[in-house]
Amino acid sequence: MHRAVYFKNLYGSLKTFDKFVCYKYNSDMVVDFHTHCYKPLLAKKATSLIPVGSPYGPFYDGTADGLIKSMRDSGIDRSVVLNIANSPYSVKAVNDYAIELLSYDNLIPFGSVHPYYADIEGEILRLKEHGIKGLKFHPYYQRCELCDKAAYKAYELGAKHDMIMLFHGGHDLMLKGDNSNPKLLKQIYDDFRGAKLVFAHLGGWDLWDDCFKLLVGKDVYLDTSFAFMFLTKEQINFVLENHDNKKLLFGTDGPWTNSKDELMHTKQLCTPYLEDILYKNAAKLLGL
Numbered sequence: 001m002h003r004a005v006y007f008k009n010l011y012g013s014l015k016t017f018d019k020f021v022c023y024k025y026n027s028d029m030v031v032d033f034h035t036h037c038y039k040p041l042l043a044k045k046a047t048s049l050i051p052v053g054s055p056y057g058p059f060y061d062g063t064a065d066g067l068i069k070s071m072r073d074s075g076i077d078r079s080v081v082l083n084i085a086n087s088p089y090s091v092k093a094v095n096d097y098a099i100e101l102l103s104y105d106n107l108i109p110f111g112s113v114h115p116y117y118a119d120i121e122g123e124i125l126r127l128k129e130h131g132i133k134g135l136k137f138h139p140y141y142q143r144c145e146l147c148d149k150a151a152y153k154a155y156e157l158g159a160k161h162d163m164i165m166l167f168h169g170g171h172d173l174m175l176k177g178d179n180s181n182p183k184l185l186k187q188i189y190d191d192f193r194g195a196k197l198v199f200a201h202l203g204g205w206d207l208w209d210d211c212f213k214l215l216v217g218k219d220v221y222l223d224t225s226f227a228f229m230f231l232t233k234e235q236i237n238f239v240l241e242n243h244d245n246k247k248l249l250f251g252t253d254g255p256w257t258n259s260k261d262e263l264m265h266t267k268q269l270c271t272p273y274l275e276d277i278l279y280k281n282a283a284k285l286l287g288l
């Protein structure tokens, strides 16, 4: 399908976010657990893939400076930046960039290892030495299986070294595929109990039924990025009522969403745990 048509079809699934303010958020601190930024050239390439006029932004230029400015405008204090090594050959360069991002006080970059990379443990140790606390896995872009032997080896090493492991969950707006769905994530959840796991997009973007059935209610962190804007008020309440609110992490998926709107919407959620979702849960997991 032509990309513009595909995007247009998706507009229909966007929901108007009903206002249902129940609790007031009194604290100022906000951590965004799911953002992206890239080196200038790559940022240009990544942001140009989205058709002009799309509801998915980009809402900043895809660079670190653009992200910082957007955070300032939106009232977000710290952002986790998720980097992905698309192939074994890019692991080092991607992690060099993650390490470079540590120079920004308010960015918390995650690194990336590819399941087919030769020295995964060495790379994890290098990241840890620099103070990087997590890894992102995205089998669509990494072109690998979520639950095969090589991937499991990477997760075992990540868990061994106490890294937070954040997995893309559900379909992906840009790439067709089905290798990071709630069923597979549930398998990871079962096999890596006790590891610091985060499933992005509530664990199942565009696969909400499976996500609600298999992941909501489990003892695992779910990030809210690119999720609530697609759900009805009833679906959002289902998540809030059935998942431990201490295991929900506010995220925007910038630059693909408007972080100001995302934050405003989240502040209107009907839960007494707003401060946890917006800040405390992330601070605890990241050891801030």
Ligand SMILES: [Zn+2]
Pocket: 034, 035, 036, 082, 253
């Ligand atoms: Zn993302």
